Amino acid sequence: MSILLDENTRVVVQGLTGREGSLRSQFMKEYGTKVVAGVTPGRGGVEVHGIPVFDTIKQAMEKVGMIDAAVTFIPGPALKSAVYEAIDAGIKFVVSPVERIPIQDVIEMVHYALKNDVKLLGPGSLGLISPGRAAIGWLGGSLEWARALFDSGPVGVISRSGGQSGTVPWALKVAGLGISTALHIGTEPVLGMTMADVLKMFEIDDQTKAVAIFGEIGGTLEEEAAECVAKGEFTKPLVVFIAGAWAPEGMRFSHASSIVEKGRGTAKGKMKALTEAGAHIVDSPEKIAPKIKELIQL
DSSP, X not given: OOSSOOTXXXXXXXXXXXXXXXXXXXXXXXXXXXXXXXXXXXXXXXEETTEEEESSHXXXXXXXXXXXXXXXXXXXXXXXXXXXXXXXXXXXXXXXXXXXXXXXXXXXXXXXXXXXXXXXXXXSOOEEEETTTEEEESTTOSHHHHHHHOOEEEEXXXXXXXXXXXXXXXXXXXTTOOEEEEEEOOSSSSOSSOHHHHHHHXXXXXXXXXXXXXXXXXXXXXXXXXXXXXXXXXXXXXXXXXXXXXXXXXXXXXXXXXXXXXXXXXXXXXXXXXXXXXXXXXXXXGGHHHHHHHXXXX
C-alpha cells in the first residue's frame, strides 16, 4: 500500500499550461501518475502532454469524472483562490508546492481545508512519491532520478527539508530497505498537514513497518509528533534526526518557519520529547537507515 497517493489516484494540475506545471506534469505522467486534467483559466480546450486543459475544475469534472487530488503550480498571490476552487469542487487532497505565500492566506487556506475535511499538503511542499506507483509535485524531479533514488519498501519518510526528502530515501535504498511513501511536509510557518497527521496514516498502512523523520529546529511539528507517539496513535518504530542543533535561540535556520524563540522549537526540547515518547534519535542523517534496519530486524 501507500498513503495519500497511488496509481489509481486521479489528479488535476492547476496551472498546467505554465512552465512548472507543464514540466512537472510530464514527469508525473511518465512516472505513472494518473493525471486526468489540467486547469488554466482562459486556456480551456488545449492539451499539454496529452492532458486536456479546462478553464475550471468543475468543467474538468464534467468531462473526465471525479478527481481525487489537485496539485497547484500557481503563483503565490493566486494560490488561495486555486485551493478554494479545488476544495469547493469536492477534491479531498490538495498539494501546494508554492512558497512565499502571505501568512494570512495560508491561515485561511488551512482553516478552510480543515473545515471541509480536506488534506492540504504544504504550502511549500515539494510533494510526495509512492515508489513504482505515482508521484505528485516536484519530489522525484525526473523519471531518471525518481527511479534511481526511490525504491519500494517498508519505511515511510517525512521530511521538513526539501533536499533530504530525496537523500533519506536514497540512504534507505542503499541499506536495502526502500520506502512506502516519502513526503516533504512543507516550508511555511503554518502548514495544512502536520507530522502527527502523517504518522497516523503510516500507522494504518500495512506496507509501512517503520518511519524516518528528518526534522529541524523551530516550530512544534516534532513535538506534536512526540505527542502522537506518547498517546499510542503511532506505535511503529520511529527514527528521527533533528537538524540545526547548533543554532542559538532567535537564529533562522534553513526555512522561514525554522526559528527558535523563547525556548520553544529547540533541538534539545524536540529530542527530549521524542525520546520520552519512545522514538529513537540519531545524531546524523547517515545513521537513520542503519538504526531502522536494526529496529525492524532486516
